Amino acid sequence: MNWLLAAASGSLLVLSFPRFDVSWLAPLALAPLLVALDREASRLRRFLLGYLAGVIFWGGTCYWIHYPLAVHGGMPQVLAWGAVALFSLIKGLHFGVFAWLAAVALASRWALLAVPALWAAIERSHGPLGFAWLALGNAGIDMDLPVRLAPLAGVHGVSFVLALMGTALAMVIRRRPLIQLAPAALLAILYALPRLPAPSEGEYTAVLVQPNISEIADWTDSWTQRQHERLVFLSEHAARAGRPAVLIVWPEVPAPVYYDADARFREMVNGLARRTGAWILLNVVPHTAEGSPMNSALLVSPEGAPAGRYDKMKLVPFGEYVPRPFRFMEKITNEAGDFVPGTRLVVLSAGERRIGAFICYEAVFPELVRRFADAGAELLVNLSNDGWYGRTAARRQHLKIARMRAVENRRWLLRATNDGITAVVDPSGHVRRELPAFAQAAMGVSFSFTGERTLYTRWGDWFVVLCGLAAAAAIVGTQIPRYRG
Numbered sequence: 001m002n003w004l005l006a007a008a009s010g011s012l013l014v015l016s017f018p019r020f021d022v023s024w025l026a027p028l029a030l031a032p033l034l035v036a037l038d039r040e041a042s043r044l045r046r047f048l049l050g051y052l053a054g055v056i057f058w059g060g061t062c063y064w065i066h067y068p069l070a071v072h073g074g075m076p077q078v079l080a081w082g083a084v085a086l087f088s089l090i091k092g093l094h095f096g097v098f099a100w101l102a103a104v105a106l107a108s109r110w111a112l113l114a115v116p117a118l119w120a121a122i123e124r125s126h127g128p129l130g131f132a133w134l135a136l137g138n139a140g141i142d143m144d145l146p147v148r149l150a151p152l153a154g155v156h157g158v159s160f161v162l163a164l165m166g167t168a169l170a171m172v173i174r175r176r177p178l179i180q181l182a183p184a185a186l187l188a189i190l191y192a193l194p195r196l197p198a199p200s201e202g203e204y205t206a207v208l209v210q211p212n213i214s215e216i217a218d219w220t221d222s223w224t225q226r227q228h229e230r231l232v233f234l235s236e237h238a239a240r241a242g243r244p245a246v247l248i249v250w251p252e253v254p255a256p257v258y259y260d261a262d263a264r265f266r267e268m269v270n271g272l273a274r275r276t277g278a279w280i281l282l283n284v285v286p287h288t289a290e291g292s293p294m295n296s297a298l299l300v301s302p303e304g305a306p307a308g309r310y311d312k313m314k315l316v317p318f319g320e321y322v323p324r325p326f327r328f329m330e331k332i333t334n335e336a337g338d339f340v341p342g343t344r345l346v347v348l349s350a351g352e353r354r355i356g357a358f359i360c361y362e363a364v365f366p367e368l369v370r371r372f373a374d375a376g377a378e379l380l381v382n383l384s385n386d387g388w389y390g391r392t393a394a395r396r397q398h399l400k401i402a403r404m405r406a407v408e409n410r411r412w413l414l415r416a417t418n419d420g421i422t423a424v425v426d427p428s429g430h431v432r433r434e435l436p437a438f439a440q441a442a443m444g445v446s447f448s449f450t451g452e453r454t455l456y457t458r459w460g461d462w463f464v465v466l467c468g469l470a471a472a473a474a475i476v477g478t479q480i481p482r483y484r485g
Contacts, residue, residue, distance in 0.1 A: 144196075
């Protein structure tokens, strides 16, 4: 029964996110695992129960990893699925550690707070330890009450709330004393938190371009020239169709774009800026003095001159570099050699306005994106190419993650992708408009610049630090009587 309960938790977590997206299951998802842990006496089996749930979760949500490896990396299907299995086995260790410690925390009189605090602290460790993707809190992006905590405590604060609900359900099932359920009353605080901003029309217009460039095309000179002309045509047509655009955003595209080294392309971009009178934000590949490629966001002024560049700091595993345990796999990128990360965060100045442009996978890191807003960015822009993932759920998962960055920092978010999902997100995390996937199109969208800084923007992961300390205190507290005895 305990193994079935652990498997149920892993499955409920999978169902909470795209491709299923039954988000109301998220507050219930941890309950079966916690019931199993409370029933189990063996420390090893507690770890293995969590490990099983973790393997199911990571394999079920990140199954799409096989697609870029097989289709774009040329790996045989069997090996690609084997890589997914290996990935899941490694990432499942986080769940195993959580379960091992959560079983101890459940013995505390403060279990209802200690267990979700432990969850939030361990969840935060995914990024520094190699790969972050779906935090539990991302499932709450459309839940009015839990998501109110995001501007204060970030996505991990929302995770804490959802984990607390699951913990409360498990404690009720296990017939714990009512006094131990009293901390659940703290959820009432959510009603007192400020509501997210009401929908409003933006003051400015931007053009988001989705060129739908093939991931598998042969990038000959003539073919590349046609794709560049397509980008310019889509941009100019949309920029002249409605209110004058102050910003044109191009996405990440499947092959490198060289603004510095390609004079013809550079003049196309500069000419477009001069004709439309708009700032242009595009993805380019510059090189370091040693010749290593970087993945960068370049801002070009309405006068047709470079105005600033941000070099991507968080690279994509398997796409821009291969993690050491997986060196036997080929990278997906067309560039020779590993990309190198940028070394400093740069907020781009568009006249008197400031833009925080982060690239693709960087949307996963709340601690990085909030630094743009804290450094003065009044608008967030995500340049991405999710075409590497085919028609899998990775696209919807990535958009759900990016939406949380808008809520945490109370910023408009413009998201331009090669073939979807291109969208504009308001400061409440609502998608105001999006383009259909796999369509060649551009759209004018309204947005506003915002200078307000939320508590999360200013203080970052303060809540996670408190969670780590609280969980540690509760776990140590349960062991003191044992050693005294």
